[in-house]
Amino acid sequence: MHEKFTALTPALYEYLVAHNPAPDGVLRELAAETAALGPISMMQIAVEQGVFLTFLARLLGARRAVEVGTFTGYSAISIARGLAPDGRLLCCDVNEEWTAIARRYFARAGLAERITLRIAPGSRRCARCPARPRSTSPSSTPTRRAIGRTTRSSCPASARGV
């Protein structure tokens, strides 16, 4: 029978990683510091997922993004790097210790001005930002409608310039 999906074999994964851009020094050092936390470090996204997040944000032309669950900041840096030059990222997390690491690396990556980190549950702070589309034209894809465009007036984070 025809297989619908391509299995991610070790060989394919190796190829994928080898053909992705390597993380820069900031992300490498962040990953090393996160690894030093012990088994909890497995919460961090993988290097290739970070590359994908940057790509996705850039592809969408995203200017605003919300992240719920920032941990030590690897995914936040990856998203923020893909945003438009005036883009802003709002991060929510409930853990002070892990996000203190994130804050240091946001600064090191030159992103401190573009990322706002709130120590609060995502449900309370962030989920009030409905992903309302600016346009409901047929060319507006479901992904764009869901992720890409939130109207300034509908999002409290946007109203605060985040």
Ligand SMILES: C[S@@+](CC[C@H](N)C(=O)[O-])C[C@H]1O[C@@H](n2cnc3c(N)ncnc32)[C@H](O)[C@@H]1O
């Ligand atoms: C899997 S980790 C996130 C990994 C992160 N995206 C990265 O790439 O390194 C999950 C994070 O969600 C946070 N978290 C758990 N419950 C939360 C909540 N209700 N609101 C916001 N963050 C929460 C945890 O403190 C933890 O840092």
